[in-house]
Amino acid sequence: MAADVLSEAGVGVDVYEAMPSAGRKFLMAGKSGLNISHIGSTHDFLMRYHDHSGPFHDHVGAFGPDEVTAWMEGLGMPAHVGPTGRIFPESMKASPLLRAWLRRLADRGVRLHLKHRWTGWAPGGALAFDAPEGDVTVTPAATVFALGGGSWRRLGSDGAWANMFRQAGIAVDPFRPSNCGFTVDWSARMRDQFAGAPVKGVGLSADGQATREEFAITARGVESGSVYTLSAKLRDEIDAAGSATLWLDLLPDLDAAEVARRLEAAPSKQSLSNRLRKALKLTGVKAALLYECADRAALNDPAQAAQAIKALPLKLTGTVPLDEAISTAGGVAWAALDDQLMLKEKPGHFCAGEMVAWDAPTGGYLITACMATGRAAGRGVLDWLARRAAE
Ligand SMILES: Cc1cc2nc3c(=O)[nH]c(=O)nc-3n(C[C@H](O)[C@H](O)[C@H](O)COP(=O)(O)OP(=O)(O)OC[C@H]3O[C@@H](n4cnc5c(N)ncnc54)[C@H](O)[C@@H]3O)c2cc1C
Structure with a gap:
């Protein structure tokens, strides 16, 4: 979502993904129907989240069920509302939506670097990656982390980033199983x-x-x-x-x-x-x-x-063990982030998605919040770049 916002604004984006393909957990979430959001008034929708802190509600309030539905339609994927109010893509599956989304990003020039595992900050602050060609470092103008929670490691979300963050002095709340057996x-x-x-x-x-x-x-x-x-x-x-x-x-x-x-x-x-x-x-x-x-x-x-x-x-x-949970609570502490989801300890570095410390039930609330915070981080980057350009 951050790449979506930034590439729409004409900003060059590189996406680094540890796995050999993108969106594996998103695809798994769609295995028995991608429940991407849930109808309801903004108030009722927000009350389903277990985190009630200010910036989180502002971001999800600004990109809730209506906006998710309009966004899907923009990708040629109309929404279908199930009998209990759950919102799905009409095809029910995640793969056509992911394909259309990746195609749009590629058309806008977003470069996807697969098998690139972020391993931490190199001395001087560059991002370090373990890549097929060996160790790679990059120094972008701004960074959005969307590294996921700590469950279903076989899909890429291993939570290993938490140690790198803690070593950099960033507060990370311990992972806890959520939506679990x-x-x-x-x-x-x-x-x-x-x-x-x-x-x-x-x-x-x-x-x-x-x-x-x-x-x-x-x-x-x-x-x-x-x-x-x-x-x-x-x-x-x-x-x-x-x-x-x-x-x-x-x-x-x-x-x-x-x-x-x-x-x-x-x-x-x-x-x-x-x-x-x-x-x-x-x-x-x-x-x-x-x-x-x-x-x-x-x-x-x-x-x-x-x-x-x-x-x-x-x-x-x-x-049940953390790795088997549908999602994880815990992650980057709210106190470590400003209102635009930028790390206070690392100006120009933003966080989005399940890696941030909010928690929600299933029913579409998880992916909606991932998208809403991704969008907020993308907009935060735009503000950050504008401020830097003005300095
Ligand atoms: C079986 C299942 C069913 C689900 N069903 C639903 C549902 O119906 N509705 C719903 O709302 N939610 C559902 N969820 C939850 C939802 O899939 C997640 O909340 C969501 O995918 C989290 O998105 P994210 O982008 O924050 O993180 P992720 O989707 O976990 O993506 C993080 C990405 O970061 C990559 N990564 C991690 N570390 C590194 C690194 N060091 N370097 C480079 N890349 C890295 C990973 O490989 C991964 O691709 C389901 C989850 C599961 C497991």
Whole structure:
């Protein structure tokens, strides 16, 4: 996005990328539909971000869902809005959008240098790269870093830049997994019979936040959908207390009194699983979760069973490893940046995207903020160049 802004303004741009091709994580994000943004008022949209600091909101507020949609249309890629308000390219895929974007940049003269890994600042302040032809140094008029977070290293985002930044005296908040799965000490039965099972129509809540999206059981624990939505709160609870409680409502369309009444009315000679199945249609993975997390003896009492069904505590013992998280919180500290995302310690050097310390749920909020901060950094460079020219 920074290259987009700068090349549109006629500024010469060189893009250095460590991997043999560009945008690998962007392409991965589009594997099951590139959810690039989300409809909503500016206020509602901004409230989804876990960072509420001034410059971040200003930049995302200036380049939100409407601007992302118009930008895609400018590349000949109309937007499609899904049933829950998620915005996708009409083709759903990332590759046609990335191809059109790279073509536009190339047409404007942007040079893409692949297999060029930035290794730090050389003495004197030049940028040092490990390139196919050996060590390369360059001294551009301005630099935008967009090196990504610290997960999915096989796509290039290894977070190794954080050490180079810290060595240069730039504050970097530690990486933390975000939009991640969690571990659970499942019984062998739960693991063997239900790993991979989707769980639908269940309400989930954590620390006052509630959602009703689907999630999945894994051999190690739980992941995706609603688990990602609640992941920031759950991760914070684990960091503070060593474990977290995810509350499940197995029958969100019935209140506890109705659940108890139906169980009460079931013939007492029926087995518990038959009562759950016939009176409440509670079977399969939902019944297994109930047996797994509730006190088995208490389930024979309708009132106690209703209570467990409506508020079932699932103990999460940890997060999955950082590298497996969809995104990472942490990164370049806001205090290290000015309002235009320029590093205070390194005038003329800007930062954008997931490498900056903001955090967001999935749903298009991540890529929108990457684009918005990239655009802001590009505009910051334009101001910086203008100031330098005036000196
Ligand atoms: C499976 C998956 C699905 C996702 N789905 C969505 C989604 O639907 N919607 C959404 O909004 N977000 C989604 N995301 C998150 C989204 O992809 C990221 O937030 C986004 O790609 C971050 O963009 P970025 O440009 O900041 O960093 P990245 O996309 O990580 O790009 C950073 C680039 O910098 C390069 N690099 C790193 N270090 C160096 C170095 N030293 N020298 C040179 N180059 C370097 C890397 O190779 C990489 O190409 C998903 C992520 C994953 C993993």
